[in-house]
Amino acid sequence: MDTKQVVIVGGGFAGLNVAKGLANKSGVEVTLIDRRNYHLFQPLLYQVAMASLSPAEIAQPIRGLFGGSRNIRVIQSEVTGVDQEGKKVNTDHGDYPYDYLVLACGVQHSYFGHEEWEAFAPGLKTIEQATEIRRRVLTAFEMAEKEKDRQAQKKHLTFVVVGGGPTGVELAGAIGEMSRYTLAEDFWHIDPKLARVILIEAGPRILPSFDPKLASRVARDLEGLGVQVWTSSLVTGVDVDGVDVGEERILCSTVLWGAGVQASRLNKALEVVRDPQGRIVVEPDLSLPGKTEIFVIGDQASFSHYDGKPLPGMAPVAMQEGRKTAKNILAELAGKPRQPFNYLDKGQMATIGKSRAIVEYGPIKLTGFFAWVLWLVIHIYYLLGFKNRLFVMVQWAWAYLSQARGARLIVSKEWRFYQPKPKKEEPKNL
Template sequence: MVGAGFAGLAAAKQLGGSGFDVTVVDRHNYHLFQPLLYQVATAGLSPADIASPIRSILSRYKNIRVVLANVSGVSIDEGAVIAEERQIPYDVLILATGAQHAYFGHDEWSVHAPGLKRVDDATYLRRRILVAFERAESEVDEARRQALLTFVVVGGGPTGVEMAGAIAELARKALAADFRHIDPRNARIILVQAAPRLLPTFPEPLSQRAKFALERLGVDVRLNQSVTSCDSEGVRLGEVPIEAATIVWAAGVMASPAGRWLQAEVDNAGRVRVGEDLTLPGHPEIFVIGDTANCIGNDGRPLAGVAPVAKQQGEFVGQLLKARAAGRTLPRFRYRDFGAMATIGRKSAVAQLGPIRLHGLPAWLLWSAAHIYYLIGFRNRITVVLNWAWNYVTFQRGTRLITGLSGSRVEDMAAPAPMEPDGVGNLNR
């Protein structure tokens, strides 16, 4: 099994204690609770609050072995995964290698507009955001200072909405009193969405609610606008240039290169087209699940790359393998859609649960409860609750550390390693 994100971990847990001999390969030693990564990027939580060592999570299953390695390919003929110098043989292969941000043919933008998929991305963004305020404080040129205090978030899906809301709260609350020459409350936060509304996968009224809530936080929401260029000066929306020192990319994802490893048919987001049982057509021994898979849902459209889909697919594969071993079969994979949520800020979120739509405080309470519940590991759960309670009461942010650089100049910062677009390495989701 390759990848210990939501999908891979769910499958591993299903197979834990069974007669199968399971090897979990991941390039990271931890499982990352990606839905809260934006809180690391905005100094609300520490990386360790939302990540747990894979070995710890799986240590009680003696039939599971964990390997920390970069997977670079699959040899279907030999039945082996290629991981660094060695090959790991398999009888059954589960690929759950996730997705990475994509710049749709503009990879050169990645330097200026970092995305948010990995821990290192989040600490890098945190550094960029905090350093922008620091540089603004000592900048004497007014136009330059304004650019340093301008934050552009590209993409109006859940990640973009959450990032824009969190940056706005950071500037308006946590940092408000800490500077002498600038007023962080004057920071401009611009959320750019190419579609006619935010959160396009949500019901229309909730998109409206999200927009209002963001605007109340002072976020400038630009609908129907696309980024046409991105450089160290800022972005261009159509023909209009916006000077901004900080750009956050939340506009698109691309599946990991598992499709290329398998030489399989992929959709335009690089996802492998799988059958009803989540196997690669013609290969009942190869499963592709999670963000890496294009799996057709009940409505005839591909399922979204969200945690609940990944988890349910992982569980399904585990159950299917156990059924096969017992000589039985299972009906096809069916996704049970319990709804979707996105948070905007303190006491503000939108949620859809079947026919029920919530916004404001009730949605936020539900969002908080659900995320705490799903956070893996008891310790992380209480630390997160405590941090949130603290942030809620004080408006402070606990993890405002600028680490990983020796000076205060943005140019000095080491960006995280690029995400290997070319078939090298599986992604921890």
């Protein structure tokens, strides 16, 4: 049997699961390409942004994951395009030929046509963004402590989170909790408990994908942490001094964005059918219509073969799609037909602060402490690497007992300080 070249783009939940399914299997050589050298456990990113965890605790080097697999090559590179006719993936340093291509590039934030807002309102998708959010939130408290002018102090102590989905809810809850408990005794001139946290949602309620009763419970929990929840409120402007919500102006120095996502930039470069969110529409076996050798999976894909509604961008969807793709490639190589993808719904969950969460699994709906314990166990279970699991468990146990947030470091974004200094000019020989 010829050895087939499988190129996987993206080492997220989807891409990793394809690679794991093909690891050490005969008949396939796999090239896994990612622009980063690590796999990032995005569901715990907000814990980094809110200083509960350090970046290394939620990331794992991709190369290390496949050290023992003789047929998997890992390449750190930016994929810039796909030559579908020539069956080649274009990267920033050359091309990779493929027999099978799996695209699993995920999504990026959407500012609904206002990309200029990004500088004032970072989203939460990468470690760089998480540490930047941490820097901004902690710096705001430091600035308020030094400030003599009451109005300016108030501005520093006002935090706006845009978007009432799980990310926005988790961020707003964590800032509320940090100001009321973690930082409460740390300052001399300000009372962090007076921080104003506003969660803004354009729709009529927060957490639209959850049961309305669970969403109302979360709204109450957030209010208990001092978060004001503004629904049916459309953000019309964001700048260095604050946020416009219709006619209203909120003066604040920290704005965080959790409002929407858009498809990978790569999608625009491909000749494919896209859904209104820009995701690539796939066949029941997750391949491209008319191009059976190309699969698109995870957040990058739009799979709507059950009820016409695309599957949500969630880790279990990406993982299951990854596993199915590996199985279908191996089945085809063994001369068997491909099977359509069937999603096993694992429900959804969100956490609010240190010890509250909601869990929805079919008719089962849980809230409060028990839901939080379940949330914790599931997140630790899926975290890659024993060391990460152990560290995270210890961190959480400590944070739970002490109210501490151990990673409260303000790390400068002035990375230019770390650039090598220009060499002094050698004196010329006369």
